[in-house]
Amino acid sequence: MGVSGVGKTTIGLLLSEKIGIPFFDGDDFHPEVNKKKMEAGEPLNDGDRLGWLKSLNELAQEKQSEEGAVIACSALKDDYRQLLRQSIKSIYFVHLEGSFELISERMKQRENHFMPEALLQSQFDALENPKKALTFSITMTPEEITNQAVNIITNKTEFGLIGLGVMGKSLCRNLANNGFNISMYNRHVDEKEVDIAKDFKAEFPVFKNSLAFDNLGNFVASMQQPRKIMLMVNAGKPVDYVIADLEPYLDKGDIIIDGGNSHFEDTKRRIDYLKEKEIHFVGTGVSGGEEGALKGPSIMPSGNKEAYDEIAPYLDTIAAVDKNGKGCCTYVGPEGSGHYIKMVHNGIEYAEMQLLAEVYQLLRTQGKTPSEIADLMGSWTKTELNSFLLEITVNILRKKEGEGWLIDKILDKAGNKGTGNWTTVSAANLGIPATVISSALFARYVSAFKETRIKMVDLYEQEKIAPQFDIDTLKEAYTAARIINHHQGFDLINEASKTYSWNLNLSEIARVWTNGCIVRSELMESLVNLFTNSDKAILFQPSIVDQVKSLKNSLKMIVIASIESDAPIPCFSEALTYLNSMTTKNLSANMIQAQRDYFGAHTYERVDKKGTFHTDWLGS
Structure with a gap:
């Protein structure tokens, strides 16, 4: 379909040949009175076209009982297309579009056609661009248009992904590596984002049966129904913009999966909005970074359970696996609960990172080199303290650049993307003292004031002494602080579960955090069993009580030594303050x-x- 002169006959014949079904030119079905009217330079009106469109619909009905057909027809208005699709079970509109200038030039060059170039403007005036159509620019070659259209029509994919940033690309490769044929879409922005999906597909042979698009309508049309489309775009307004762009192309029962770090209240709002249109929205936490997304992340979907069941085979297959071989993917609960626990995951992550940074800083004040600290922390990875964050910290400390260590050349200003802030705000709203997480967040904020800190050093210049402690004391203090951090995080999740009536399973949440995600650790493994056997909070578990009681003095000694030497350790200090407060009658x-x-x-x-x-x- 398209205005006169776009090349409908040329493309129609090529499609007919490629697919192996007959071709019919709609112009041949115009009654003589219509042809004479156009030859005289008069545009057709809706009444003139009615009988012609009905005859083409009768042709289509006849051919659908056989092998099908390709029909070239202008089909300029939506009403025309509705008439053409009557009683047709399966139909594709292939819309050829181009500029007035280009099409006008083409029409001037064709001979013996009853449609004069002078009527072109009337066709543009009548044209209502179709939403649900395969749309191609006639600046592409006929062969390119035909090949792409055939791919979409005959090779329906199972799953779609929008947003080919770092995480999106890794998830696409993960899906393809697991045998899924997928459709990939990235927007087109002149001179900035051009052929992103096409170039990405060409880069990896594993995508040989997958399809790449920068046209959203063609992307949606390329998938089996109900469509399963994952969004990997920035949280906030970009998600709403993509939903608004997608909505006209979707059908009832289609499923949108938001895999970004969206706020849980935004997710609930989107679920409610799309539910009215009978489109499912699944808010899904995804943790693991670039490597996890490629090799197996931790995945936390929430929303409509029936929609989750439709996408579970895909998400579970690409997820990491726990020690028992089960996928680190679980249906979390209703509404935005999946994004909520991903938010708290990130809050726990903030504190875990800050605690490791404080351990590193304390050891530097004692004159240890990064390599020496790496050796020490490396020995901890062979104990119950092992975690993904500890392992990467060891690797960071070993990295050299020239004769020195790279860590010494990195500016001490920490960034953040908002999830630590959201966790702190949610904790405040629910009245849960997640103080170690909050301290980690504000430690990042303090670090951002580098220039202010330099000025204050000059104002408050003082001689600092190295804190005095032994390594075993530091190790025990670190163990205690981590337990308290995890207690606060899961306490917040439990309170949210009760407040929002989510009925969350803490043991199952801990399980999907045992592999693939950033906070995976030996401690997290132990929490799976603790929560399975008891519904008590972490610091009320008998084995934890005994452990923390034996570790508290070491935590106290590290805090005292740091205070005496003016060493800032906000998370260690807050862990002790929280424990002291909660154990004060x-x-x-x-x-x-x-x-x-x-x-x-x-x-x-x-x-x-x-x-x-x-x-x-x-x-x-």
Whole structure:
């Protein structure tokens, strides 16, 4: 379809030959009165075209009972296309589009056609661009158009992915490596993002049965129904923009999977919006970075359970596997719960990274080189302290550039992408003291003020002494702080589960975090069994209680040594403060309540009688 002069007959004949079905030129079915009217330079109206369109529909119905057919027809308006598709079970509109100038030039060169070039503008005026059509620019060669159209029509793919950044590309390779034929899409931006998907497909032989697009409609049309489309785009407005662009091409029952770091409340909003249109939206946490996405990430889908069941074979296949060979992918729960636990995962990750950075900094103050620290931490990887983050820290410390270590050349300003902030805000909203996570976040914020810190060093210049501690004490303090960090993270997840009625399974969440993700560790492995056998919070588990009691003095000694030497260790300090606060029967909050009642009449409760009370603090 398309305006006169785009090459419908040329492409139609090529498609007919490639697919092996007959070709019919719609122009041949115009009654003589229509042809004479056009020859006279008069455009056809809807009444003129009605009988012609009905005859083409009758032709299509006849041919669908045989092998099918290719029909060239202008089909300019949506009403025309609706008439043409009546009683047709399977139909593709291949829309050929081009500029007025290019098509006009082509029409001037063709001979003996009843449609004069002078009527071209009337066709452009009538044209209503189709949403659900394979659309090709006539600047492509006829062979290119034909080959792409045949691929889409005859080679339906199983799964689609939008957004070929680092993670998107790795997930595409993962899917293809596991035998799935996929469709890949990346937007086209002149001089910035050109042929991204096409070039990526050409780079890897594993994509020989996969399809690449920068045309969204063709991308959607290339997939089996119900379509399963994964978004790997930046969180926030970009997700809404892609949904808005996708929506006109989708059908009832299609499934959109958001694999980015979206906020869980945005995910719920999108689920509710698309539910009204009978399109499923599955908010999915994905952790593992570039390597994990390629070799097997941890995957945390949530939303409609029936939609998850449709996509489970794909997600489970590409996920990492736990020690028992089960995929590190699980249906988390309803609404945005999958993105919520990915958010908390990242919060735990922030604190784990900060604790390792504090260990490194403390050891540097004792004069140890990065290589020496790497050897020490390397020995910890052979113990219950082993984790992915510990392993990569060892590798970082061993990396040299020239005669020195690369770590010494990296500016001490840490970035963040928002998930640590979201975790802290959510903890505050739910009233959960995830203080170690919050301290890790604010440590990054402090690091960002490099220029301010340099000025304050000059103002508050002081002689610093190296903190005095032994390695075993540091190791035990690190062990205790990690336990407290994980306790706070899972306590936050548990509170969210109750508040939002998600019914989350903490053991299953820990299990999918045992491999593929950034916080995978020996500690996480142990939590799977702890949560399986008891619903108690981590710091209430008998084995953990005994362990933390034996480690607390080491945590205290490290904090004391650091304070005495002016060494900043926000996460170690906060882990101890949290433990001290939670193991103190009577806190100073009674004074806070008295103050609140004094200036704001906020009332208070008493320890000696029930009820709420207010006092006239200046009265007799």
